[in-house]
Amino acid sequence: MARLIISADGPEKFAVWKEAFAKAAPDLTVCSWYAPETHLLPSDYVLVWKPEADHYAALAQAKAILCTGAGVDHLLQHPHFPVHVPLVRMGGEQTAHLMADYVTWAAIGLLRDARTWAIQQNQHQWVYNGIARTSAEIRIGVMGLGHLGAHVATHLARVGFQVAGWKRSAASVPNVQVYVGQEALPEFLATTDILVNLLPSTPQTRGLVTYDFLKNLPRGAGFINVGRGEHVVQADLVQALDTGLLCGAVLDVVTPEPLPEQSPLWGHPRVTVTPHVASEASAYKQAEYVAQAIGQLERGETPALLCNPHTGY
Ligand code: NDP
Numbered sequence: 001m002a003r004l005i006i007s008a009d010g011p012e013k014f015a016v017w018k019e020a021f022a023k024a025a026p027d028l029t030v031c032s033w034y035a036p037e038t039h040l041l042p043s044d045y046v047l048v049w050k051p052e053a054d055h056y057a058a059l060a061q062a063k064a065i066l067c068t069g070a071g072v073d074h075l076l077q078h079p080h081f082p083v084h085v086p087l088v089r090m091g092g093e094q095t096a097h098l099m100a101d102y103v104t105w106a107a108i109g110l111l112r113d114a115r116t117w118a119i120q121q122n123q124h125q126w127v128y129n130g131i132a133r134t135s136a137e138i139r140i141g142v143m144g145l146g147h148l149g150a151h152v153a154t155h156l157a158r159v160g161f162q163v164a165g166w167k168r169s170a171a172s173v174p175n176v177q178v179y180v181g182q183e184a185l186p187e188f189l190a191t192t193d194i195l196v197n198l199l200p201s202t203p204q205t206r207g208l209v210t211y212d213f214l215k216n217l218p219r220g221a222g223f224i225n226v227g228r229g230e231h232v233v234q235a236d237l238v239q240a241l242d243t244g245l246l247c248g249a250v251l252d253v254v255t256p257e258p259l260p261e262q263s264p265l266w267g268h269p270r271v272t273v274t275p276h277v278a279s280e281a282s283a284y285k286q287a288e289y290v291a292q293a294i295g296q297l298e299r300g301e302t303p304a305l306l307c308n309p310h311t312g313y
Pocket residue numbers: 069070071072089143144145146147148149166167168169170181198199200201202204205226227228252253276277278279280313
């Protein structure tokens with residue numbers, strides 16, 4: 001019988017996880033990492049989010065590590081993360097659906113300039129600023145067509161947008177034009193009215209979005225960042241917004257988080273900031289996903305979202 005030790009979100013969240021696993025996977029034994037009687041065995045699985053510095057030595061003994069986040073850059077960047085232990089990223093249908101809903105909301109907000117409506121409402125101003133432009137006229141480009149990106153892209157195509165995506169290796173995604181590799185990037189950007197970032201944070205992708213990078217987009221394009229804050233050089237983004245290179249940005253992820261009080265992004269008239277909320281499945285759905293992945297590992301199968309520590313995602 002498999003045993004899961006949970007450190008994710010600290011000792012106070014354990015009761016919530018315990019209840020979720022009791023419903024989603026009653027056969028799985030779950031223990032709190034923080035209980036004095038818990039001693040990790042080589043047959044144990046561990047569920048983590050941001051482990052404390054003194055957890056890493058013990059994590060090296062686990063059978064596999066499962067992360068409550070789809071992005072595991074923070075783990076792989078830790079000097080003591082045990083890369084020999086299998087690491088499974090968060091996935092599942094609800095995670096992908098939540099992301100698709102968020103990006104659809106953000107894209108339609110940019111299409112209709114909803115940020116200006118919010119400012120007008122705040123100032124009690126009734127200024128007519130309707131925009132006669134539909135989703136069918138807008139080309140959306142999704143950077144990163146993995147578990148989340150592919151789902152988001154097909155969802156946006158169903159909504160009616162013209163959708164393309166950019167990734168490293170060739171793939172086919174229904175109703176999505178796929179651009180592959182560095183050499184295809186200029187053409188991908190030149191035909192993108194709203195750019196969505198859903199890349200993982202790796203040495204190759206951190207700092208990718210600069211002013212010069214954004215200059216490749218048609219003037220007045222929109223930008224949605226749901227990947228990681230580190231993908232973007234923030235001063236360059238503000239410059240692109242201030243000079244009209246971009247018409248607006250919706251940022252769910254920033255660096256650092258939380259966004260500092262003095263950041264120009266808070267009050268920027270072209271920026272919508274949300275507190276990294278785009279996609280976090282319910283505890284029950286996460287427990288269901290984790291139990292399925294453990295079942296696969298127990299049977300010697302490879303879970304779809306097993307991280308490759310060499311590529312960083
Ligand atoms: P995946 O690993 O499934 O997909 C990553 C995609 O990015 C793949 O298509 C991959 O291409 C592509 N990619 C990676 N490196 C490059 C590169 N250098 N050039 C071009 N394409 C590249 O990740 P997920 O879809 O599960 O998650 C994506 C990210 O979303 C996470 O890493 C995390 O940062 C973020 N996230 C944000 C959340 C939020 O609430 N804001 C919630 C969850 C995740 P290929 O397939 O060809 O290898």
